[in-house]
Amino acid sequence: MNEHWLYRPRTLSRLRTWGVGLLVAVVVAELFVTLHPHFGFAGWFAFNAVFAFVSCVAMVLSARLLGRFVRRRDDYYDDDRLPAARSGGAPASDEERA
Amino acid sequence: MSLASVPPALLLIAGAVALPFIAPRWRLLALLGLPLAALVQVWHLPDGQVLAGEFLGFAVAPLQVDALSRVFGTVFCITAFAGALFAYRQASLMEMASAFLYAGAALGVVFAGDLLSVFVFWELMAIGSTLVLWSAGSTQAWRASMRYALVHLFGGVVLMIGVAGWAVADGELGFRSMTAALDGEGARALAAAFILAGFLLNAGAPPLSAWVADAYPEASPSGAVFLSAFTTKTAVYVLIRGFPGAEILVGIGLFMIFYGIVYALLENDIRRILVYSIVNQVGFMVTAVGIGTELALNGAAAHAFAHIIYKALLLMSAGSVLLVTGKRRCSELGGLAQSMPLTAVCGIVGAMSIASFPLTSGFVSKSMIVDAAAYQHLALVWVLLAAASAGAFLYVGLKFPWFVFFDRDCGLRPPDPPANMSVAMVLLAVLCIALGLSPGLLYAMLPHAVQYVPYTGAHVVSQLELLLFAALAFFMLLPALRGTLTISLDFDWFYRRFPVLLLALLTPPARLLWRALGEAVCDRIARTGRHLARVYGAREGIASVAGSGAMATAALSVFGAVLLYFYLR
Numbered sequence A: 001m002n003e004h005w006l007y008r009p010r011t012l013s014r015l016r017t018w019g020v021g022l023l024v025a026v027v028v029a030e031l032f033v034t035l036h037p038h039f040g041f042a043g044w045f046a047f048n049a050v051f052a053f054v055s056c057v058a059m060v061l062s063a064r065l066l067g068r069f070v071r072r073r074d075d076y077y078d079d080d081r082l083p084a085a086r087s088g089g090a091p092a093s094d095e096e097r098a
Numbered sequence B: 001m002s003l004a005s006v007p008p009a010l011l012l013i014a015g016a017v018a019l020p021f022i023a024p025r026w027r028l029l030a031l032l033g034l035p036l037a038a039l040v041q042v043w044h045l046p047d048g049q050v051l052a053g054e055f056l057g058f059a060v061a062p063l064q065v066d067a068l069s070r071v072f073g074t075v076f077c078i079t080a081f082a083g084a085l086f087a088y089r090q091a092s093l094m095e096m097a098s099a100f101l102y103a104g105a106a107l108g109v110v111f112a113g114d115l116l117s118v119f120v121f122w123e124l125m126a127i128g129s130t131l132v133l134w135s136a137g138s139t140q141a142w143r144a145s146m147r148y149a150l151v152h153l154f155g156g157v158v159l160m161i162g163v164a165g166w167a168v169a170d171g172e173l174g175f176r177s178m179t180a181a182l183d184g185e186g187a188r189a190l191a192a193a194f195i196l197a198g199f200l201l202n203a204g205a206p207p208l209s210a211w212v213a214d215a216y217p218e219a220s221p222s223g224a225v226f227l228s229a230f231t232t233k234t235a236v237y238v239l240i241r242g243f244p245g246a247e248i249l250v251g252i253g254l255f256m257i258f259y260g261i262v263y264a265l266l267e268n269d270i271r272r273i274l275v276y277s278i279v280n281q282v283g284f285m286v287t288a289v290g291i292g293t294e295l296a297l298n299g300a301a302a303h304a305f306a307h308i309i310y311k312a313l314l315l316m317s318a319g320s321v322l323l324v325t326g327k328r329r330c331s332e333l334g335g336l337a338q339s340m341p342l343t344a345v346c347g348i349v350g351a352m353s354i355a356s357f358p359l360t361s362g363f364v365s366k367s368m369i370v371d372a373a374a375y376q377h378l379a380l381v382w383v384l385l386a387a388a389s390a391g392a393f394l395y396v397g398l399k400f401p402w403f404v405f406f407d408r409d410c411g412l413r414p415p416d417p418p419a420n421m422s423v424a425m426v427l428l429a430v431l432c433i434a435l436g437l438s439p440g441l442l443y444a445m446l447p448h449a450v451q452y453v454p455y456t457g458a459h460v461v462s463q464l465e466l467l468l469f470a471a472l473a474f475f476m477l478l479p480a481l482r483g484t485l486t487i488s489l490d491f492d493w494f495y496r497r498f499p500v501l502l503l504a505l506l507t508p509p510a511r512l513l514w515r516a517l518g519e520a521v522c523d524r525i526a527r528t529g530r531h532l533a534r535v536y537g538a539r540e541g542i543a544s545v546a547g548s549g550a551m552a553t554a555a556l557s558v559f560g561a562v563l564l565y566f567y568l569r
Helices: A009-032 A047-070 A083-087 B008-021 B024-044 B067-087 B093-110 B115-134 B139-170 B179-183 B187-203 B210-218 B221-242 B248-266 B270-291 B294-325 B341-354 B361-375 B379-405 B419-437 B457-476 B498-517 B519-536 B546-568
Strands: A071-073 B048-055 B058-065 B486-488
Touching: A009 A047, A009 B457, A047 A071, A047 B248, A047 B379, A047 B457, A047 B486, B008 B024, B008 B067, B008 B093, B008 B115, B024 B067, B024 B093, B058 B067, B058 B115, B067 B093, B067 B221, B067 B294, B067 B419, B093 B115, B093 B221, B115 B139, B115 B187, B115 B221, B139 B187, B139 B210, B139 B546, B179 B187, B187 B221, B187 B270, B210 B221, B210 B270, B221 B270, B221 B294, B248 B270, B248 B379, B248 B486, B270 B294, B270 B361, B270 B379, B294 B341, B294 B361, B294 B379, B294 B419, B341 B361, B341 B379, B341 B419, B361 B379, B361 B419, B361 B457, B379 B457, B498 B519
Parallel strands: none
Antiparallel strands: A071 B486, B048 B058
């Protein structure tokens, strides 16, 4: 099969290696610049890296938690699923009312 | 009115009216020429009041120019141009005309020197945008446009109450900062609060944020591009001019930021993800207006400028995918980079910009806002803004391109979209990078002098740390981020579903009550009811359209209450 270069296993493993390398490089780079933190905690070594990772995980987890309460099937608002229409209460559409 | 003082708004609005009468072969010229002419006019107009007059005893200035209005005017013209280029082959004539009316009205707001002119163009914008939604032609779009129109007409009423109150309390209608009045007492404070509420509704602020994600994703591929640019950003403009430094905006902005992130994380529809990110990014701007320093206000204006361009680019990219595949869900897409390389690259440039990668427009604008919080020593605000900056890369900067162009191969091999759409995308992608490479272009336009230097070693390294470790979190949590066939309930539940449930709930006890009342009373009530229905009913007499009838009644009651308040005072 004529596989696209993006989907070759070798490309994926290379991308992974480069990605990890980049993560290490950007943390190491912090040693070579002078940070000017406005808050004490922002000056800790690799603060931004840890902070970004932790806050992203926290955001995803809290979104999933909220999702438990607010997620509905994607036809929730479709008219034939109106609870009132099924129980015979309110007319389902303008045409019925007319 | 000489040629030198033609309002840019008039060029586009007149164009909207004339468009159907222009021969099809000249139409493209008008579609591209008018936004360019408006852009030239934006820069040609002198500072200060260009047109002024009197209306109902109040001094009005329908055309007033300064640096702030010029920033927004410029980016509105650029978007109208790029949007028209993107749209002209696919979009209906109706959509193009509506989009020009809409863009013209937005230009009208940013060049309005008094609250009355702001209000007039504000309402015109609501009409134009509803028509853009309408032009999509689907039943869903029609329904969404009706909900959209109701929310915005309600917002218009709130704004009108504020403007009328301000006229009475202040005696004049010049559009200037009302922040001080907001903190005061009495009628001025109340009027300012109403004006602020009217402005915030258009920004997508809570509790009515749901209209943004309800309406925009139902528009046509090109319609969404226009819609993303004008309404929420004119709201940012009026907030910058009307309420700089109003502290309440910091909290509201931060809420919008995290509302956008959380809902976008739960979302499956690609354009809805992008639309939630409008609320998120406008949240940054609203927070900045609340901080209110020169750097923060510059940041809000600069970020609005950058945001309009990269968001239009992202929606063009998503719109192209929708156009060529007919699919709009993350869970049905994937691997499209193989056959749509140009759309993928443009989408990635937009995604990098929204995530504020160095060398893109988002980096030079959003950093101003985050640093403005730091300079004011607002530690909590800064921490939240930094977390949201990392989150922005995760929930949209990666989620959108990854699930659409990479990830699991969906098997589809559609080509890149037609040339006009590709050229429009490339144009905006180039702009995103140009602004990132030479921020001076943008900074020179801003209302206050800029000493800010975005590219320092420390800043670039810390930003890259934030973004790359957000990416690490993304790939580690990939299974939790995959789209599911769900929607997320929002405040719109209260006007879409709650009344129906209430009706179903109240019907049985009402029946019992009816029986208990006896025939004579029932007859009388029924007759009165029929009479009222004949006069005021949804399909009869005074209000023959259900939506506007209900709205008119609501508006009338609110007006009555305000009148009573000012009369009794």
